[in-house]
Amino acid sequence: MSEVLLKNVSKIYEGNVVAVQDVNLEIKDKEFVVLVGPSGCGKSTTLRMVAGLEEITEGEISIDGTIVNNKPPKDRDIAMVFQNYALYPHMTVEENMAFGLKLRNYPPEEIKKRVNEAAEILGLKEYLQRKPKALSGGQRQRVAVGRSIVRKPKVFLFDEPLSNLDAKLRVQMRAELIKIHARLKVTTIYVTHDQTEAMTMGDKIVVMNNKLVQQVGNPIEVYRRPVNKFVAGFIGSPPMNFLECDVKEAGGGVILDLGDFQLKLPSDLAEKARPEIGKKCTFGVRPEDLYDPSMYNAQIDGNKVIANVEIVEHLGSEEFVYFTTANHPFVAKYDPSVIIHIGDTNKEVVFDMKNSHLFDIETEMALF
Numbered sequence: 013m014s015e016v017l018l019k020n021v022s023k024i025y026e027g028n029v030v031a032v033q034d035v036n037l038e039i040k041d042k043e044f045v046v047l048v049g050p051s052g053c054g055k056s057t058t059l060r061m062v063a064g065l066e067e068i069t070e071g072e073i074s075i076d077g078t079i080v081n082n083k084p085p086k087d088r089d090i091a092m093v094f095q096n097y098a099l100y101p102h103m104t105v106e107e108n109m110a111f112g113l114k115l116r117n118y119p120p121e122e123i124k125k126r127v128n129e130a131a132e133i134l135g136l137k138e139y140l141q142r143k144p145k146a147l148s149g150g151q152r153q154r155v156a157v158g159r160s161i162v163r164k165p166k167v168f169l170f171d172e173p174l175s176n177l178d179a180k181l182r183v184q185m186r187a188e189l190i191k192i193h194a195r196l197k198v199t200t201i202y203v204t205h206d207q208t209e210a211m212t213m214g215d216k217i218v219v220m221n222n223k224l225v226q227q228v229g230n231p232i233e234v235y236r237r238p239v240n241k242f243v244a245g246f247i248g249s250p251p252m253n254f255l256e257c258d259v260k261e262a263g264g265g266v267i268l269d270l271g272d273f274q275l276k277l278p279s280d281l282a283e284k285a286r287p288e289i290g291k292k293c294t295f296g297v298r299p300e301d302l303y304d305p306s307m308y309n310a311q312i313d314g315n316k317v318i319a320n321v322e323i324v325e326h327l328g329s330e331e332f333v334y335f336t337t338a339n340h341p342f343v344a345k346y347d348p349s350v351i352i353h354i355g356d357t358n359k360e361v362v363f364d365m366k367n368s369h370l371f372d373i374e375t376e377m378a379l380f
């Protein structure tokens with residue numbers, strides 16, 4: 013059992029600089045939790061408080077039911093991997109991985125056994141006698157992970173461990189870390205600014221912005237039911253389209269009037285929007301919920317909009333089409349079989365309204 017609990021945790025630096033405000037989090041045994049958010053939102057500070065590298069200004073952190081606020085890092089039984097993992101250049105891979113255990117006076121046979129196990133898991137067996145300078149970036153990163161694995165800690169903490177790797181290696185290491193977690197099942201807190209990493213790695217993701225936790229949930233919940241406009245725009249690529257609209261009654265139903273076009277809400281969403289009639293709201297729709305009529309299927313509760321094509325980006329497996337109407341730009345993610353060109357005018361775009369979102373224009377909270 014290795015549960016981590018954060019209760020009303022805040023960090024205030026000298027000069028009243030708030031870095032983290034009133035964070036409440038429950039990280040269950042064996043769970044892989046990702047803290048994700050833009051730079052400066054308080055992710056590293058949160059992780060460093062769990063590690064014991066920063067003092068906790070307010071609140072309580074416990075690991076396995078024991079409050080650790082006043083425990084030094086070495087007594088917390090955690091292992092941390094940073095973005096800038098410094099390996100000892102004069103030591104071999106084996107010595108680098110063994111170093112922490114030697115410091116803790118583990119018997120040499122036990123050290124050897126653990127280093128071999130870690131090298132096996134990480135595919136480093138052939139490299140044990142090499143020095144770091146004779147390794148690729150990905151291999152070095154694996155050694156850094158190996159140093160944590162040999163400790164057999166209660167909790168792994170990762171702070172943007174893949175940010176220094178090139179894109180292809182990052183995707184590969186992402187998959188490897190998922191496999192390692194499936195095998196070792198150690199409770200893990202992983203920090204990243206990359207929403208794709210968060211979506212693909214987390215059992216649970218914690219979206220942070222501006223020192224505050226915005227939403228906690230599994231990746232699909234956070235993607236499908238963002239609680240506010242920030243989360244809706246942060247998760248997903250290209251980001252959700254946001255368009256200002258007037259909510260109006262029409263023929264017993266509810267429409268969103270965008271000025272140059274109108275969209276009709278399906279009946280269940282219309283009921284949720286009804287209290288907003290007469291007000292302005294922000295309408296949100298993801299690029300993948302827009303369709304070319306050729307891809308339209310009858311199950312989509314569609315609304316057709318006429319728009320002009322500004323830019324088309326072909327990515328092979330999909331295409332991004334940047335449209336404009338008289339007043340609004342928006343981007344659609346189309347199937348690559350859709351034939352569409354820069355400069356095309358008066359194209360029909362189907363809005364799948366049952367997957368649409370509506371946000372209060374002031375509070376930015378999601379109405380649906």
Ligand SMILES: Nc1ncnc2c1ncn2[C@@H]1O[C@H](COP(=O)(O)OP(=O)(O)O)[C@@H](O)[C@H]1O
Binds near residue numbers: 031053057
């Ligand atoms: N030692 C420090 N002294 C003062 N402010 C700090 C210190 N460390 C971080 N901060 C501030 O706290 C906020 C959160 O930082 P951080 O946790 O590093 O964000 P993230 O990891 O999400 O990019 C930032 O505004 C940052 O400038």
Ligand SMILES: [Mg+2]
Binds near residue numbers: 055056057
């Ligand atoms: Mg950081």
